[in-house]
Amino acid sequence: MTVRRTVLASGLRIVTEEIPSVRSAAFGIWVNVGSRDESLKVAGASHFLEHLLFKGTTRRSAMEISSSIEAVGGEMNAFTSKEYTCFHARVIDKDLPLAIDVISDLITSSLARPSDVDAERKVVLEEISMRDDDPADLVHELFAETFYGDSTLGRSILGTTKSIEALSRNAVFNYYKKRYLPRDIVVAVAGNIRHQQVVDQVIAALSRDDFLDRPESGFNLRPNQEYIRKPKKSIGLMNRKTEQAHIVLGMSGVNRDDKRRFAMGVLSAALGGGMSSRLFQEIREKRGLAYSVYSYAQQFAGSGFLALYAGSTPSKAVEVIKIMRGVLEEVASNGLSSMELSRAQGSVSGSLVLGQEDTGARMSRIGKSELIYGQVLSFDEILREISAVDSAAIAKLASEVLLSAPSLSVVGPFAKRSIFEEVMK
DSSP states (O other), X not given: OEEEEEEOTTSOEEEXXXXXXXXXXEEEEEESOOGGGOXXXXXXXXXXXXXXGGXXXXXXXXXXXXXXXXXXXXXXXXXXXXXXXXXXXXXXXXXXXXXXXXXXXHHHHBOOOHXXXXXXHHHHHHHHHHHHTOHHHHHHHHHHHHHHOSSTTTSXXXXXXXXXXXXXXXXXXXXXXXXXXXXXXXXXXXXXXXXXXXXXXXXXXXXXXXXXXXXXXXXXXXXXXXXXXXXXXXXXXXXXXXXXXXXXXXXXXXXXTXXXXXXXXXXXXXXXXXXXXXXXXXXXXXXXXXXXXEEEEEEETTEEEEEEEEEEOGGGHHHHHHHHHHHHHHHHHHOOOHHHHHHHHHHXXXXXXXXXXXXHHHHHHHHHXXXXXXXXXXXXXXXXXXXXXXXXXXXXXXXXHTTSOOEEEEEESOSOTHHHHTTTO
């Protein structure tokens, strides 16, 4: 399996992983723009644009875009995050030229007609409503808002009902023309492919409408400026008549360029990465207070956090939070046992390898790595970094992170934040 990289004069990067043993190929175009790049006036534009590009180009209607990939049994989709947007497809290897042509067409030649903007606006508003109806999803949005305050990292990727209703066709189209530039794009392909053939096909597909001839040159990595966290409050509460209280407790972690991100992954796995983790054992196994319990670490340019989630009976919410804080204090004071460390390292390493069993996952790994870091680490390099995490590194990281000022978000049948003030002191 070979990863190769080509950088065009325009700054556009092409990375491929050749996997001769499979009969599929995954293609993705990664754009270095997400919700944290939006001004308040165009909040939600990155995600709105992701939807809109599928509505039609100068060469294809919306129906032709979807039917062309489905007609060969392929899969096509897109997603938006706070820092990037990805358009991707997975097909039989012989149909890769079609996937390259269709996805590239979205990037170079979208029409973004006023009628399409108005139609897709309704779809995005429905997606916001769907999110609002799912408290287990909504609590994570509330945590970001609580933790980061009214900032680009604190705002929802979807935008708000108000911002989406106000987005004009010109605002969205100008955002598209300004942010979808060769220098900010990575093309990633994995599967039964040949690198140079892919490069030739990508150049041909992205040359439409003089896309590759735009004057900007040299690719941009988002600066890793320190992000000053300005939380509105330490407790975020959304009063909903739910059967469960959905809880997220989190604190500052490490940013995406911090070498300690590997140690953070191991620490998070030990805290809430599986059935043998501290949180699962203490909250679910020993006390039966929750069904779903987990932790996760999130890294951005210049910022990051570690968060713990649990869903419990509302009357037990304060008790669950006390247990969470107790686990954090214990690990911060005493670190992990050698057995816990070994289990967590095995969990992280195994998940990495098992999660890369299909071409879509392989494409995502190399595309995201190139976009964020400007390089793609091999599996062996990553596994060595995970194995190098020792008890001393975990103890130091835990003492620095786990006792820092936390933020709490709760979605459930609670009228006042004061219910949680004592446990958050």
